[in-house]
Amino acid sequence: MITKRNSQKLKYHIVNSLNIAIAFFVVLVVTSTTMAQTIWNGTVNTSWYNSSQTEFTITTAEQLAGLAQLVNNGNGMAGRIIKLGNNIVLNDTTNWMVTTPINLWIPIGGSQYRPQNDPIGRYFREFSGTFDGAGFVISGVYINSSSDYQGLFGKVNSSGIIKNLGVTVSSIRGGGYVGGLVGYSSGTITNCYATGNVWGIAIGFSEGSCVFSHSYIGGLAGSGGTITNSHATGNVSGTAIVYSESNNTCFSSYVGGLVGFGGTITNSYAIGNVSGANVSGTGPGSLANYTGGLVGVGGTITNSYATGNVSGTGNNIGGLAGSSSTITNSYYNRTTSGQNDNNGRGTPKTTFEMRQQGTYIG
Numbered sequence: 408m409i410t411k412r413n414s415q416k417l418k419y420h421i422v423n424s425l426n427i428a429i430a431f432f433v434v435l436v437v438t439s440t441t442m443a444q445t446i447w448n449g450t451v452n453t454s455w456y457n458s459s460q461t462e463f464t465i466t467t468a469e470q471l472a473g474l475a476q477l478v479n480n481g482n483g484m485a486g487r488i489i490k491l492g493n494n495i496v497l498n499d500t501t502n503w504m505v506t507t508p509i510n511l512w513i514p515i516g517g518s519q520y521r522p523q524n525d526p527i528g529r530y531f532r533e534f535s536g537t538f539d540g541a542g543f544v545i546s547g548v549y550i551n552s553s554s555d556y557q558g559l560f561g562k563v564n565s566s567g568i569i570k571n572l573g574v575t576v577s578s579i580r581g582g583g584y585v586g587g588l589v590g591y592s593s594g595t596i597t598n599c600y601a602t603g604n605v606w607g608i609a610i611g612f613s614e615g616s617c618v619f620s621h622s623y624i625g626g627l628a629g630s631g632g633t634i635t636n637s638h639a640t641g642n643v644s645g646t647a648i649v650y651s652e653s654n655n656t657c658f659s660s661y662v663g664g665l666v667g668f669g670g671t672i673t674n675s676y677a678i679g680n681v682s683g684a685n686v687s688g689t690g691p692g693s694l695a696n697y698t699g700g701l702v703g704v705g706g707t708i709t710n711s712y713a714t715g716n717v718s719g720t721g722n723n724i725g726g727l728a729g730s731s732s733t734i735t736n737s738y739y740n741r742t743t744s745g746q747n748d749n750n751g752r753g754t755p756k757t758t759f760e761m762r763q764q765g766t767y768i769g
Contacts, residue, residue, distance in 0.1 A: 517561020540572025557581025577603030697729030727753025
């Protein structure tokens with residue numbers, strides 16, 4: 408049953424979503440014009456880190472790049488708190504993407520390594536600490552890669568926490584796990600947002616047996632563990648390509664405005680357009696494709712919504728979710744999404760209905 412308190416809270420988010428988005432941009436403009444900010448010079452600074460400390464405050468792009476280097480070299484920051492003390496600019500965001508940004512970002516976590524006891528295995532570094540943005544913004548994130556685990560953070564494990572952080576004016580392109588904030592997370596994301604566009608192109612190959620490869624693309628996270636009070640406003644596009652000689656289902660694509668493949672999502676929303684599961688390739692193998700305005704596939708979704716246009720191939724295309732096990736008090740705009748599914752994957756509402764408090768009282 409939808410309580411009055413929850414209905415009022417959800418209505419506030421939905422009715423004011425455009426105002427909220429506009430407010431964020433106004434704040435960013437005011438901030439950029441009133442505070443002198445130094446653009447990243449491309450170097451790395453790790454001198455701020457001391458293994459005897461557990462809490463650190465970083466204020467420059469060079470120090471942020473140092474965090475990425477430390478994590479990708481094997482220091483996951485377990486038990487440590489990294490806090491921002493300033494807005495950080497990784498590239499000049501004036502006339503963004505009219506010219507190619509100078510500085511390519513290497514994600515925090517996600518680098519591949521092979522331990523001596525398993526020289527043929529594929530392992531990836533993970534961020535295990537707490538990153539507290541303290542309400543500050545990281546802007547100008549530019550990634551143009553074909554590799555997996557792409558985002559400001561590449562990979563965050565179950566102990567990792569990202570909170571109170573905005574990622575704006577970004578362009579992120581990668582392979583299998585791609586997100587505006589994080590490529591893959593099994594940890595916790597709270598009070599975060601991303602406004603940039605995200606693209607993912609994942610390629611899988613198979614010779615006679617199933618290739619275990621998947622595409623996870625989301626405006627905030629490609630794959631997310633627990634996400635609360637967060638949103639994404641950028642457009643998201645996911646393309647899956649597979650070459651297979653097998654009749655098995657070898658490849659799955661998950662594309663969502665907030666998360667490609669999400670665990671638990673609460674009080675969150677996405678307003679960007681989503682295009683997913685544009686599959687091509689060769690061979691008779693079948694593929695599973697899931698595309699949604701909020702999530703491609705979500706475990707539990709509560710008090711959340713989506714308003715962007717949603718398009719894709721296959722039967723698992725939804726205005727809110729391509730698929731989800733449990734959805735409560737969550738809606739999508741059927742007027743703007745181009746979708747009208749009402750089979751347990753989110754409730755469709757017109758723009759007018761989504762602005763009415765009575766819609767959310769039952």
